[in-house]
Amino acid sequence: MTHEKTATSTRIATVGLGQQGQGIARLLEEAGYQLVGGVDIGDKVGKKISDFANGVTGEATVYGSVTELISAVDDLDVIVLAAAISLEITVGQAREAFEAGINVLTLQPDLFEPTPDWADELQAIGEKTGASLLATGVQDPWWVQMPSVAAASTVNIRSVQVEHLIDLESIAAGIMTSIGVNVPASEFGPYQEGIEALPPILGGPLRLAAVAMGMVPGEVSAQIVPYVAESDVRWNSGDTVIPAGNITGYEEVTTFTTDAGVEFRGFLRLRPLVGDEVPSDELTIDGDPSLHLRNAPFPGQQVTNIALVARIPDIIAAPGGVHSPADLGPARYRPPVAR
Numbered sequence: 325m326t327h328e329k330t331a332t333s334t335r336i337a338t339v340g341l342g343q344q345g346q347g348i349a350r351l352l353e354e355a356g357y358q359l360v361g362g363v364d365i366g367d368k369v370g371k372k373i374s375d376f377a378n379g380v381t382g383e384a385t386v387y388g389s390v391t392e393l394i395s396a397v398d399d400l401d402v403i404v405l406a407a408a409i410s411l412e413i414t415v416g417q418a419r420e421a422f423e424a425g426i427n428v429l430t431l432q433p434d435l436f437e438p439t440p441d442w443a444d445e446l447q448a449i450g451e452k453t454g455a456s457l458l459a460t461g462v463q464d465p466w467w468v469q470m471p472s473v474a475a476a477s478t479v480n481i482r483s484v485q486v487e488h489l490i491d492l493e494s495i496a497a498g499i500m501t502s503i504g505v506n507v508p509a510s511e512f513g514p515y516q517e518g519i520e521a522l523p524p525i526l527g528g529p530l531r532l533a534a535v536a537m538g539m540v541p542g543e544v545s546a547q548i549v550p551y552v553a554e555s556d557v558r559w560n561s562g563d564t565v566i567p568a569g570n571i572t573g574y575e576e577v578t579t580f581t582t583d584a585g586v587e588f589r590g591f592l593r594l595r596p597l598v599g600d601e602v603p604s605d606e607l608t609i610d611g612d613p614s615l616h617l618r619n620a621p622f623p624g625q626q627v628t629n630i631a632l633v634a635r636i637p638d639i640i641a642a643p644g645g646v647h648s649p650a651d652l653g654p655a656r657y658r659p660p661v662a663r
Contacts, residue, residue, distance in 0.1 A: 332661055334636065335400050337361035337393055339417060340407025341368055341386065342496075344431065346377035347629045348406055353380060355633055356661025361397040362386045364407075390417045394424050402636060405430035408499060415442045418457055422446055425453040427639050429632055435459035436648070437528030443646040450644035457646045460635045461628040464649040466605055467529035467590075470617070472536035473654070478611035483587040484533065486526060487606040490624065492573050492596045494603065497562040505573060506559065506566050509552045515571075516548050524578040526590030531580070532650040539582035549575040551595045559596070572596055631655065 334357050338345050341364040352359045359382050362373050369388045374380045387393040394400065403421045405414055405428060414432040421428050435442070436459040450456060471484050492500065500506075504515030524546035531541040551573045557566040566572055573595035581587050597603070604620035634655040642652060649655075 330661075332356050332358070334358060334402065334640065335360045335397075336402045336404060336636070337363070337384070337397060337400055338373075338404045338406055339363040339390060339393075340405065340409070341373060341377065342407070344408075344625065344629065345404075345406040346373075346380070347625070348404055348632060349373050349377050349384075350379040351629055351633045352404075353382060354660055355636075355658075357633075357636065358382075359384045360400070361393050363388070363390055363393050390420045394420060394426070400424070400426045401640060402427045402429060404428075404632065405432060406632075408496075411435070411442065415446070418446060419449065422449040422453055422455040422457070425455050427455050428457040429635055429639055430457070430459045431461045431628065431632065432459060433461075433463070433525055433528070434523055436463055437523075437531055438646045438648055447645045450646060452644070454644040456639050456642040456644055458635055458639045458642070458649070458652065460632050460649060460655075462624055462631060463529040464631050464635070465655060466627065467526065468532045468536060468649045469654045470607055471530075471533040471609070474607060474609055474615055474617060475537050475611075478609055478613055478615055481586050481609060481611040483589065483608075483610040484530075484537075485589040485591070485606075485608040485610075486530060487591045487604070487608075488526070488593065488624075489597075489601070489604045489622075490592070490594045491603050492559065492594060493561045494625065495561070495594070497559075500562065500573075503574075504550070504571050506562065506564065506570050508570055509550065512550050512571050516550065516574075519548050519574070519576070520546065524576055524590070525592050526576065526578045527580075530578060530588045530590050532648055534580075534582050534586070534588055535650045539584045539586060541582050541588070542580045544578060544580045546579075547577045549577065551575070557596050566596075634658065 368386045373384045411434040418428045527544045534541040553572045576592040578590035602621035605622040607617045609615040
């Protein structure tokens with residue numbers, strides 16, 4: 325849909341109503357949008373989102389699938405795909421929305437940089453129906469737009485480096501166990517192979533950062549380096565103690581060089597924080613002059629949700645098809661709409 329919309333006339337539904345999805349639902353109402361439905365599984369189905377999501381006050385009902393949602397709710401403008409599910413399922417949900425002419429915003433990191441294996445089909449549908457898709461979240465303002473904006477303050481750039489430190493406690497235990505947290509170091513091999521088979525989390529955003537800076541990114545190299553507990557570590561969100569010798573997280577190192585010879589490096593570190601450490605996000609540009617920007621503590625989950633909501637007007641106004649943050653330019657601050 326590319327017609328002009330105001331916040332109060334924009335009708336939005338959220339797919340995935342865990343902690344992340346509930347936070348997005350609350351922000352949608354605070355920003356003045358119409359929250360008109362949701363999708364989840366289990367005992368949430370059939371309830372109102374306001375029955376279990378703090379701060380949500382509307383009458384939006386939870387359905388058991390995107391198919392049910394689209395059949396039951398008229399005139400949807402945007403569907404937010406916030407569930408932590410596979411690329412295949414997310415693309416299938418986006419396809420359903422596109423076929424109904426509904427725009428899509430998603431937090432699925434594997435959709436951040438459009439690639440032919442999934443984007444070509446959606447692009448063709450979107451061109452016919454006018455629906456648009458964008459993967460956004462913390463990557464958009466911080467890992468794509470920030471390097472580009474900061475780079476305008478220097479010349480003769482030699483390297484761009486992003487470092488993102490995440491506290492193990494901030495991630496759901498189910499996700500962490502699926503990637504090998506708390507397994508013995510000797511058994512981490514299959515988990516490491518599984519992680520390395522996926523696109524690196526910083527790969528797409530940094531490639532788009534290079535594009536936004538006018539460069540052509542080269543082939544991405546990624547490596548997983550596990551963290552191994554030297555002594556017992558209390559893991560509160562997992563409600564257990566990780567014994568010495570077991571995995572406590574990992575570092576993902578992403579690198580590539582552009583056609584201009586500028587090296588891009590990304591360090592995503594997921595582990596228990598110690599002492600006075602806090603989650604942080606850092607950008608270092610080696611140029612003339614060199615620049616170093618650091619935000620700590622970095623409110624990553626809040627930024628993720630707010631950045632997605634900030635993109636709603638942009639995705640509605642965009643032409644039908646699949647987009648990236650580099651295509652659309654930086655999002656901007658918009659004051660909440662009085663209801």
